Amino acid sequence: MLAGDEAVRLVQVTAQFVGVARLAGIVARDRQTAAQLIAKKKELPGATVVTYAAGVDLALRAADSLDAEVLDLRTVWPFDREAVLESVARTSRLLVLQEAPRSSGVAGQILSLVAREGFEHLDAPPVLAAPPDTPVPFAPELEDAYLPSVESVRRALEELLAY
Numbered sequence: 001m002l003a004g005d006e007a008v009r010l011v012q013v014t015a016q017f018v019g020v021a022r023l024a025g026i027v028a029r030d031r032q033t034a035a036q037l038i039a040k041k042k043e044l045p046g047a048t049v050v051t052y053a054a055g056v057d058l059a060l061r062a063a064d065s066l067d068a069e070v071l072d073l074r075t076v077w078p079f080d081r082e083a084v085l086e087s088v089a090r091t092s093r094l095l096v097l098q099e100a101p102r103s104s105g106v107a108g109q110i111l112s113l114v115a116r117e118g119f120e121h122l123d124a125p126p127v128l129a130a131p132p133d134t135p136v137p138f139a140p141e142l143e144d145a146y147l148p149s150v151e152s153v154r155r156a157l158e159e160l161l162a163y
Contacts (some may be wrong), residue, residue: 051071052072085117101134
């Protein structure tokens with residue numbers, strides 16, 4: 001298990017997300033180690049960023065030096081309902097980040113859960129950082145503009161913290 005400075009950027013490593021793990025600089029040697037790796041939670045009382053897969057590294061970079069807790073879902077179904085609700089109760093603000101279009105993906109389930117079971121903890125309206133409901137552009141430049149970026153997530157997080 002990694003500790004200290006080595007644990008700054010951890011990504012849950014699975015067969016599907018080996019490339020994401022390499023982006024974050026983490027490579028697990030076996031399945032058991034992979035199952036133990038979770039995104040470093042920056043436990044500060046500002047906002048909760050709930051995300052998964054490639055969004056973890058993006059959220060960690062966007063939240064750098066901001067009061068935000070990054071929660072890696074690790075799995076999108078079933079997702080860790082208790083961890084989401086506990087984090088929202090601590091921070092009172094929620095940003096959900098996904099690469100799936102706004103009207104699909106797990107973000108709707110997370111937002112619905114918080115609206116039903118964690119509404120009393122919210123001090124600001126929840127924010128969804130996701131691509132628009134349009135086809136993914138073919139050109140790499142347009143795809144970069146389509147997907148959430150460090151800048152767009154940071155801007156959304158700053159607006160949420162200022163609310």
